[in-house]
Amino acid sequence: MKYTHVNSYYAATRNLTTDFPALEESVECDVCVIGAGYTGLSSALFLAEAGYNVTVLEAAQVGFGASGRNGGQLVNSYSRDVDVIEARYGEKTARVLGSMMFEGADIIRQRIGHYDIQCDYRPGGIFAALNKKQLKALAEQKSSWEAYGNQNLTMLDAADIKHEVGCANYVGGLLDLQGGHIHPLNLALGEAAAFIGLGGKIFEQSAAVEITYGEPITVRTARGVVRAKYLLIAGNAYLAQNLDNRVTAKSMPCGSQIAVTEPLPEDVARSLIANNYCVEDCNYLLDYYRLTADNRLLYGGGVVYGAREPDDIEQLIKPKILKTFPQLKDVKIDYRWTGNFLLTMSRMPQFGRIEKNAYYMQGYSGHGVTCSHLAGKLISEMIRGDAERFDAFASLPHMPMIGGRTFQAPLTAMGAAYYALRDRFGI
Structure with missing residues (x-):
């Protein structure tokens, strides 16, 4: 069975439309990467730049998963911010992880500039507060x-945010000019092209079906085999459940939905988001939105625990759009889709070793666009002999999901419902 991109706005406007071949041979390399999303592509590109011979195996197409379906927002930090990291893991860990929390977005901007990746990059993102408690948290x-080096932040009061966003629901916000937004699938395809240009190999429709650990590691697909000195498992929410339980047991795929409107007149688009920033609110179950390059409103929100596909995505998202922008009541929805991200119990990414020459990186819990690019740099440092920054993440405890595979989705959904009520009442 051939797996192709979901019917999304991104797939309809992607730059590279040719496919990569399937693996039908025996390949030897320095590093085998499983997964051609941001984690795998960033890792492969950093390693290729360092002179390694790298092969990437992808079960579907480059950017098939979250990397080609997400909201396209470059949001700094992690799903748990540095204050939570310090409270949980101590000042030293917070200081090390905090020193890296703006690096992922910088890597993306460097990639875009160096390799001339056409992915509609626009600077600036707004965190929008719906109540005074959220505004205080943003301050x-x-x-x-700022203590960790981001000097491009501006607090917005009620008048400021009303000027930036044509929505009456917000009491203020925080503008981060070190954030921004992109066409995520075109970023992934551009990074894939850069990797190929450095001599790398990508095989699509080539799911890893068996791993034999050793020296070398052997990875088998349906019609081929890769033998490598090192292995990186980077399948995230789309990794086959039975490939290696040590990687999949402590996380849970979750679905998020996105809808995209028809193109809007220029004046209407500017009235929604005056300076073309991306926006996300501060709720636990947050909504996020931005304008595309052709002036459509792209709006996402909601979480489906356990990665079930909802019956009617438009029915879930359209009310959110109208709550934010009631002036769009007559606007048509042209695209709608869902995609999975990988949630961890701690909401912190999971980096680690499963054998002395095999590694995994996953579980960004909704902050994968920037952190996955940082991950690629860290695994490159690790394989080149500098493990300090990788180990700062690998030392974090990887807690099992409460309830195991049978009950983790309903129990997590119950917890989320509790926080959704807190959001609703501003407590």
């Missing part, structure tokens, strides 16, 4: 982020 976030 604390600003202070914390």
Whole structure:
């Protein structure tokens, strides 16, 4: 069976439309990467730049999973911010991880510039507060982020955010000019092209079906085999459940939905988001939106625990759009889709070793666009002999999901419902 991109706005407007071949041979290389999403592509590109011979195996197409379906927002930090990291893991860990929390977005901008990747990059992102409690938290976030080097932050009061966003629901916000937004699938395809240009190999429709650990590691697909000195498992939410239980047992795929409107007149688009920033609110179950290059509103939100596909995505997202922008009541939805991200119990990414020459990186819990690019740099440092920054993440405890595979989705959904109620009442 051939797996192709979901019917999304991104797939309809992707730059590279040719496919990569399937693996039908025996290949030897320095590093085998399983997964051609951002984690795998960033890792492969960093390693290829360092002179390694790298082969990437992809079960479907480049950017098939979250990397080609997400909201396209470059959001700094992690799913748990540095204050939570310090409270949980101590000041030293917070200091090390905090020093890296703006690096992922910088890597993306460097890739775009160096390799001339056409992915509609626009600077600037707004965190929008729906109540005074959220606004106070944003002021604390600003202070914390500035302490770690981000000097491109501006607090927005009610008048400021009303000027930036044509929505009456917000009491203020925080503008981060070190954030921004992109066409995520075109970023992935551009990174794949850069990797190929350095001599790398990508095989699509080539799911890893068996791993034999050793020296070398052997990875088998349906019609081929790769033998490598090192292995990186980077399948995230789309990794086959039975490939290696040590990687898949402590995380849970979750679905998020996105809808995209028909193109809007220029004046209407500017009235929604005056300076073309991306926006996300501060709720636990947050909504996020931005304008595309052709002036469509792209709007995402909601979480389906356990990665079930909802029956009617438009029915879930359209009310959110109208709550934010009631002036769009007559606007048509042209695209709608769902995609999975990988949730961890701690909401922190999971990096680790499963054998002395085999590694995994996954579980960004909704902050994967930037952190996955940082991950690629860290695994490159690790394989080249500098493990310090990789180990800062690998040392974090990887807690099992409560309830195991049978009950983790309903129990997590119950917890989310509790926080959704807190959001609703501003407590």
